[in-house]
Amino acid sequence: MSNTHREQSDVMMLESPFHSRVKAANELNEWDCWAGYTTPTKYFDVELEYFAVRSTTGVFDLSPMNKYSITGPDAQAYLDRVMTRNISKINVDRVGYSVWCDDAGQVMDDGTIFRLAENEYRLCAYARAMDWLSWCAMGFDVNIEDVSDQVAALAVQGPTSCSCLKAMGLEGIENLKPFGIAHFDFDGEDLMVSRTGFTGDLGYELWITPHKAEAMWDALFSAGESYMIKPIGSLALELTRIETGFLQAGVDFVPAQDAVRLGRSRSPFELGLGWLVDMNKPVFNGKQALLREQREGSRYRFVILDVDGNKPAHNSFIYQGKGKVGTVTSAAWCPTAKSNVAFAQIEMPYGEVGDDLVAEIYYERELHWTRVMAPCKVIESAVFNPPRRRQTPAPAY
Amino acid sequence: MRKYDAIIIGAGHNGLTNGAYLAKAGLDVLVLERNSYIGGATVSRELHKDWTYSNCSYVCSLLRPEIVRDLELPRHGLQVVPYGGGVTFMQNGDHFGNYYDHQRQYREMARFSKRDANAYERYTANVQKQTRLIRPYLMRRPPDPTSLKLRDLKDLAEFASSFTSLGEEGLADTLKFWTKSVGDYLDEYFETDVIKAHLAGSGIIGTALGVYSPGTAYVLLHHYMGDVDGNVGSWGFARGGMGAVSSSLAKSYQSFGGEILCDADAERILVKNGRTVGVALKNGDEYYADVVVSNLDPKRTFLDVMDASDLPADVVKKAENFKIRGSSGKLNIALDGLPTFNGIPKGSPLSVGDMHFSDSLERLERAYDDWKGGTWSKDPYLDMLIPSQMDPTLAPPGKHMMTVFVQYAPPKIKGREWTDEDKAGFEKSVIDQIARYSPDFKDLILHCETRTPREIEAEVGLTEGNIFQGELTFDQLLFNRPFPGYAQYRGPVKGMYMCGSGTHPGGGVMAAPGANAAREILRDLNKTNTVPEGYADD
Numbered sequence: 001m002s003n004t005h006r007e008q009s010d011v012m013m014l015e016s017p018f019h020s021r022v023k024a025a026n027e028l029n030e031w032d033c034w035a036g037y038t039t040p041t042k043y044f045d046v047e048l049e050y051f052a053v054r055s056t057t058g059v060f061d062l063s064p065m066n067k068y069s070i071t072g073p074d075a076q077a078y079l080d081r082v083m084t085r086n087i088s089k090i091n092v093d094r095v096g097y098s099v100w101c102d103d104a105g106q107v108m109d110d111g112t113i114f115r116l117a118e119n120e121y122r123l124c125a126y127a128r129a130m131d132w133l134s135w136c137a138m139g140f141d142v143n144i145e146d147v148s149d150q151v152a153a154l155a156v157q158g159p160t161s162c163s164c165l166k167a168m169g170l171e172g173i174e175n176l177k178p179f180g181i182a183h184f185d186f187d188g189e190d191l192m193v194s195r196t197g198f199t200g201d202l203g204y205e206l207w208i209t210p211h212k213a214e215a216m217w218d219a220l221f222s223a224g225e226s227y228m229i230k231p232i233g234s235l236a237l238e239l240t241r242i243e244t245g246f247l248q249a250g251v252d253f254v255p256a257q258d259a260v261r262l263g264r265s266r267s268p269f270e271l272g273l274g275w276l277v278d279m280n281k282p283v284f285n286g287k288q289a290l291l292r293e294q295r296e297g298s299r300y301r302f303v304i305l306d307v308d309g310n311k312p313a314h315n316s317f318i319y320q321g322k323g324k325v326g327t328v329t330s331a332a333w334c335p336t337a338k339s340n341v342a343f344a345q346i347e348m349p350y351g352e353v354g355d356d357l358v359a360e361i362y363y364e365r366e367l368h369w370t371r372v373m374a375p376c377k378v379i380e381s382a383v384f385n386p387p388r389r390r391q392t393p394a395p396a397y
Numbered sequence: 398m399r400k401y402d403a404i405i406i407g408a409g410h411n412g413l414t415n416g417a418y419l420a421k422a423g424l425d426v427l428v429l430e431r432n433s434y435i436g437g438a439t440v441s442r443e444l445h446k447d448w449t450y451s452n453c454s455y456v457c458s459l460l461r462p463e464i465v466r467d468l469e470l471p472r473h474g475l476q477v478v479p480y481g482g483g484v485t486f487m488q489n490g491d492h493f494g495n496y497y498d499h500q501r502q503y504r505e506m507a508r509f510s511k512r513d514a515n516a517y518e519r520y521t522a523n524v525q526k527q528t529r530l531i532r533p534y535l536m537r538r539p540p541d542p543t544s545l546k547l548r549d550l551k552d553l554a555e556f557a558s559s560f561t562s563l564g565e566e567g568l569a570d571t572l573k574f575w576t577k578s579v580g581d582y583l584d585e586y587f588e589t590d591v592i593k594a595h596l597a598g599s600g601i602i603g604t605a606l607g608v609y610s611p612g613t614a615y616v617l618l619h620h621y622m623g624d625v626d627g628n629v630g631s632w633g634f635a636r637g638g639m640g641a642v643s644s645s646l647a648k649s650y651q652s653f654g655g656e657i658l659c660d661a662d663a664e665r666i667l668v669k670n671g672r673t674v675g676v677a678l679k680n681g682d683e684y685y686a687d688v689v690v691s692n693l694d695p696k697r698t699f700l701d702v703m704d705a706s707d708l709p710a711d712v713v714k715k716a717e718n719f720k721i722r723g724s725s726g727k728l729n730i731a732l733d734g735l736p737t738f739n740g741i742p743k744g745s746p747l748s749v750g751d752m753h754f755s756d757s758l759e760r761l762e763r764a765y766d767d768w769k770g771g772t773w774s775k776d777p778y779l780d781m782l783i784p785s786q787m788d789p790t791l792a793p794p795g796k797h798m799m800t801v802f803v804q805y806a807p808p809k810i811k812g813r814e815w816t817d818e819d820k821a822g823f824e825k826s827v828i829d830q831i832a833r834y835s836p837d838f839k840d841l842i843l844h845c846e847t848r849t850p851r852e853i854e855a856e857v858g859l860t861e862g863n864i865f866q867g868e869l870t871f872d873q874l875l876f877n878r879p880f881p882g883y884a885q886y887r888g889p890v891k892g893m894y895m896c897g898s899g900t901h902p903g904g905g906v907m908a909a910p911g912a913n914a915a916r917e918i919l920r921d922l923n924k925t926n927t928v929p930e931g932y933a934d935d
Contacts, residue, residue, distance in 0.1 A: 128503075134512045146511045
């Protein structure tokens with residue numbers, strides 16, 4: 001058990017290793033609970049925090065994220081069994097995004113897999129997974145450990161993020177490719193940097209031992225000052241992930257294990273994540289069910305909608321003609337793309353790219369509720385996807 | 398003596414509920430109560446000056462919200478305050494705290510096993526699936542699978558459809574719940590003994606079975622299917638003790654014109670020409686009605702207050718074979734202050750909930766071994782609460798009331814009746830158990846009421862002191878409760894009905910049997926139904 005854990009064993013909510021710095025920076029003193037941790041919803045202004053990510057650099061404390069270490073001779077074979085995608089294609093010092101399913105082919109969660117060494121992986125996930133991961137480990141020579149509280153992490157995202165890290169002394173960071181991993185020395189400890197993130201922008205995630213967390217925060221913010229580095233809360237992050245088309249477990253789908261009502265979970269195909277399913281693998285959890293779904297068809301389709309007007313289609317019903325064909329799971333006005341985006345689950349066969357649908361939007365102004373039937377169109381891909389996200393060396397800004 | 402439309406024997410919560418709905422429909426109703434006070438096993442009693450004991454049932458979750466609302470029980474004085482938390486003290490000095498807050502609970506479980514902490518989410522989801530299957534049937538009579546009546550067929554079809562909507566895994570889980578042991582069921586999820594032991598208690602409470610006896614998984618489910626304000630599985634305290642439930646039901650009943658007669662011990666349900674005509678009391682008084690409803694358990698009903706010669710022989714046989722074994726006792730204690738418990742600070746949120754001292758399934762199973770051997774458990778399972786931490790009406794300021802449910806206690810000691818020495822030995826095993834984890838506990842005891850199955854049977858009337866009016870095993874549930882052919886509240890004699898926990902959906906302070914029975918009686922009398930439908934789960 002880490003020091004933090006022991007000292008905090010009797011408090012109701014845990015504090016992240018960055019808490020002293022987060023608290024000092026949180027001008028609004030607005031907090032939420034994420035996985036048992038006290039986390040800021042916003043520091044000074046959601047809009048400005050959002051624009052820090054899109055115009056300069058925004059820093060998000062993602063320490064509460066669940067992290068699992070998977071090591072041992074069978075680590076790769078094991079992950080290939082659990083994950084839908086081909087894990088052997090993830091080389092050392094590379095990161096892969098994947099989903100994993102139960103035996104019914106229903107998505108339990110999505111997450112990122114970091115290959116740290118030949119037989120050493122780290123899985124980062126929204127939902128807790130120790131039970132399922134341990135369960136699936138039967139028959140594999142693999143060791144699984146929940147290392148969530150052993151790693152402190154910051155997402156450093158935005159056009160000046162590379163410059164911030166360079167100024168912090170991370171030499172050669174500009175040459176790190178998307179989904180690549182690099183290691184640096186920080187005050188005698190290993191600082192792992194991955195070019196990953198949840199914002200769809202140029203960005204990095206910094207992983208370090210908790211007792212160096214505060215020092216790293218200080219070094220980062222001091223180096224990034226002239227690049228206008230700002231901390232961001234969960235609300236700004238939410239805007240960026242919708243703008244760039246990322247799903248959120250528990251929001252855009254119910255993790256299969258948590259679903260109480262039959263039919264409320266979703267398959268990867270139904271979440272638009274079919275590209276993560278490698279049917280050429282001989283076996284993986286849920287494969288038979290997913291093959292059947294491919295033959296017999298899916299029940300739902302995940303769509304991104306471009307909604308007319310500027311009212312976000314929160315919780316809207318979606319209609320095709322007079323028939324109700326779906327519901328919105330996430331919605332936001334996207335300030336950079338200047339577009340009104342909604343993610344929706346649409347019943348098959350509706351919702352093909354280009355289809356015209358209608359979103360039933362309710363909004364309130366001074367206690368007056370208005371209902372808008374807003375035309376919307378199914379679009380091919382997310383509205384925000386800048387070249388800098390992919391460029392190596394990373395552009396200056 | 399004057400004639401009523403209906404007479405109910407027993408002013409327990411089901412008898413009063415039944416009476417309320419019959420009276421609401423305009424019937425002239427009399428409830429007969431043997432004791433000088435109403436409530437049956439749902440009572441608040443002042444047995445030590447200024448202390449109120451819920452001396453039988455002690456917590457509230459199963460009481461159907463439809464009935465609470467429909468009979469306006471809050472207006473008649475009922476307030477149920479939810480409580481959270483709970484703790485199992487361990488022999489090694491540690492404890493498992495069952496925090497109310499989910500994230501805090503996760504962290505506590507993770508202290509023992511991160512896998513278990515995560516598996517708890519799977520466990521909760523799966524238990525919820527099963528409670529969703531059962532809950533819609535609580536406020537209905539169980540359909541008779543052999544009946545060709547349209548009403549039964551419709552209900553069966555609906556049941557079949559909700560059954561299949563669980564999916565294959567859910568369906569398999571249903572069968573497991575109805576047949577498996579709670580120990581085996583929990584073994585499917587958890588690896589930590591103390592976590593399993595903490596959860597397993599609900600599977601054996603009130604049941605003469607051990608944690609590894611088949612059928613106990615259902616008993617666990619039975620304790621999860623209630624709710625407080627829609628929070629399924631949540632439990633609460635009735636303010637003023639459980640007597641607040643019966644007194645509010647009585648007031649509601651009386652507001653519809655119903656009468657209650659206390660100190661009226663029924664001797665016989667009078668039957669003439671194959672139909673009930675009334676009730677004779679032990680004091681010789683007779684009261685007449687075409688409808689007689691028994692709130693007593695099936696054994697007492699058919700082997701005691703009814704004459705075997707008035708009954709079909711198979712009913713007498715079935716009543717004899719009905720499983721209603723005594724398994725538990727109770728200590729109600731007046732405390733001079735709040736006891737200290739090893740390892741948790743005074744006023745900890747953990748101490749507001751249910752406290753236990755059995756930290757492994759092994760110990761729970763051994764406790765059951767003692768019962769099989771015909772004696773009380775040397776190392777008993779305790780479900781202990783101090784509701785006076787939340788309810789100011791139970792004890793003077795700064796003082797406390799403790800309720801201790803104790804398992805196991807057999808109906809007889811090695812085949813003979815309980816003696817006062819046995820009772821003292823039973824009491825000592827409980828007090829010593831608690832004192833092992835609370836250094837100042839013994840010094841704080843001002844008064845202790847100890848109830849073995851002997852006292853529960855003698856004072857409340859429950860055969861063998863069985864708190865559920867019959868074990869909640871699958872062979873005695875749904876269309877088999879109490880017996881096949883008589884599960885829809887109608888007795889074997891015309892005009893005779895049953896409304897106690899010995900009928901569907903079983904025990905606990907639920908009031909559903911009383912309400913469901915009223916619906917059937919009113920139907921037979923061609924009266925307008927006054928009993929509400931169950932709330933649907935969304």
